[in-house]
Amino acid sequence: MNGKHLVKLGLEKKAIALAQTAAATRETAGLSRDDILSELRAVQQSPAAYAAGGVYAPLAAELLAQQAILDARKGSDLRAQPLPYPTWGADLIDPGAHRQMDVAMRLPVNRAGALMPDAHVGYGLPIGGVLATENAVIPYGVGVDIGCSMMLSVLPIQPGALHTDEATTLLLKHTRFGAGVAFDKRDRQDHDVLHESTWQDQPILRHLYDKAATQIGTSGSGNHFVEFGTLTLPHADLGLDTGEYLAVLSHSGSRGFGAQVAGHFTGLAERHHPTLAPEAKKLAWLPLDHEDGQAYWQAMTLAGRYALANHDLIHARLARALNVTPLAQVSNSHNLAWKQQVGDQDLIVHRKGATPAAQGQLGLIPGSMADPGYVVRGLGHPGALASASHGAGRQLGRKAAIGTLNKKDVQAYLTTRGVTLIGGGIDEAPQAYKRIQDVIARQDDLVDVIASFQPRVVRMDTGSEDI
Template sequence: MTHAPSTLTGKDLLALGYPQDKTMGLALRLLAEHFATTPQDEQRHQLAQVLAQPAEFLTHATLAPLAEALTAPKTPAMIPLHPAPLPFAVYDGAGIQNGARRQMETAMRLPVAVAGALMPDAHQGYGLPIGGVLATRNAVIPYGVGVDIGCRMCLTLYPAPADFITRERDTLKKILLDNTRFGRATFQKPLEHAVIDRVEFSEIPVLRGLKDRAFAQLGSSGGGNHFVEFGTVALSDAQNEFGLPVGEYLAVLSHSGSRGMGAAIAGHYTKLAMQACPLPPESRHLAWLDLNTEAGQEYWLAMNLAGDYASACHHQIHARLAQALALEPLAMVENHHNFAWKELDAQGQELIVHRKGATPAGLGVLGIIPGSMTAPGFIVRGRGTAASVNSASHGAGRQLSRTQAKNTLSPAVVKQHLEEAGVELIGSGLDEAPMAYKDIHQVMAAQQELVDVVGTFTPKIVRMCGDEQYLEGE
């Protein structure tokens, strides 16, 4: 009595070297359908050949599906997070949302995470929370930097008496209208700048199609919370780095980033990171690029170009205003707050420090922390606090989302608030109302160990996206 040959088992296929995935299931199904009467030694020989040279079997009558599965690009296995987050400092000055805390905890469970901190202006974002600081080893996270790469503050001081703004208010309003552009509005003839001639625009594929748009938007500001404003600065530190006497100065403060170019870079490399670095759903926006890879090196170069471009935009804004004022600036302070830096830890090892909505505050480093359009901002000097990863807040931080602000704030009340503060506003909307932001004084009180205050900026004439008088007609 003879028995029909049986097909190989999964254990047999494992012994041959087949991966324990859907490929094995496909092989077992093909054996059952087409090789049930074939001796096992022949089955084993046939499958060993397919595994060794799958390309040779892509047109085989029965084994082609198996060959295709073996030659198909492999999806990387999901990268697990650590069970518990690394410890991180929280500077809670005015109430940090639980969502922001959870996002920071998730970031600190990444296998590349080394250190982190949550600033007092923190609120929930995508990937890393706004106000989140994350240090990694040899890995850069595009969404840890953010969409508006290199978004920054820039402040210039001018030699003008304290009552200059009061006397020249109408002139200063016209200067802002004539010399600044926001959102989709750009200058008909942008000023030339060396950043547009950088080799990265020709050497990095994703940047080639962005150069013309970058030039068209050069010297302009974005929408949302971006602004250019006239105000006064009271220098309070007699040992300030500018060598200026304590007192009050006319000042221009601007806030903007890398415009459409930064957003395009962020979108492109975030997609690449997600493909190369699959993470659990709650952390997928924290996918990283290894800096030893081509994509990682490309992103680093593109990110730095976007940061330099953002700085160039600010410099042109301030140059146009200085020319219109017919005043020579006395000093300038500027800092990025959506960026990644290469810094050294206490042991001299290199870290990649992401500050998404956080101000660099290394020892002696100057920066600007704005409040809202009716609250003061501050020129600060970093104290180099290791627990904060040498960082401070980037502003007051939102306490109401844009939707919440639009749905809950009254135009009349906001207008009265502006008038009482003596602030004139050109453009903007309810989503940027002062009440949408936390109390800057509480935020600053929570980070006294992180920065020292060098001077205080008080806004007086503010321009944001939209040319109509704030809330006019509503």
């Protein structure tokens, strides 16, 4: 069989070699050139019909692989222009976050989005970005710390009744921070999440179970914290009377377990879309009707439950040490994806550093180690996909904070506000963050503030540059 005849069929180099091998076999069987060309055209038109076996099976497999690449390329093409999206607090948001959001709004699976006033540059989707997709989940649209979340416990103790030295001792004894840290085995607590059968459903979950069980009830590094402070409730709410209460506020996530899940499935998503534009590489998605998408969803939701379990145990330890039962508790995740109806569509809403704020839904928006946080109730704004900010948001990156902030100024800021800090690095200094009051003011149509929380004794991981 002359190679020119195969080129005319439109076959590529590797397919031509396989076609020639098959043609030689058919020639030996006594078929004419025209008959063989007719058979090759049939294989081109329906390669799946020939892939199961026979002389044309290798060619059919190659043609199917080529088609898969073409389909992936076609399905991964970005829109020429981003879909429009609303922004809250645009004057507080750096241009880099807008550029990242613009790329996200060009994804072919995207249907809607919004940018919160605490937004700043992240990996893939900006921190503070909200993205609604159809039948697709984006691992980096959720983030590396899957299920990162907040929890507040209001205690039946007057704020002044717990002295600073006692609060410091409690936090040092009953909390742990940093990469790879855990309680001693004899001090480790159990939780229902560790007994879910879900851990046995996937190899990666089975592999990570021991890590998760070892680190249960602890917190990571960076901006994670546990702190005692004063909750001020101006009006009766949360089942409580007006007044001031001692409270515990924590910010924690899914530890090394969630980070490894994120890395594993991000790699799978990138392989699903090998031709995705470089600027959108970290926004590669997994179809929810594919086994990889279903596996990620299962692992993601488990990581979300595991993160909240860490809060449960942190708060239970401190309440038990104080011999009290919390009067009220509020919690929410802010790095997760949810199935949500948007208009008349069932979509997947990713909140990467954004607080769920459906009508009447309680949430927590912290400030910094020295600035107030807020208990809020959502207003269900449809344009924001029923979301709000998840904090103040960075105005200085970690390296910039370390390079520009003065330790004496940070210490003076803490002293002026009566805050005692255990651990913490200058990269987490209050001056590295936007002013929380400005962020809250930019979203008064997204949430109602019902209480404020002023930190008093704060524990964090030791930073690379201590304060």
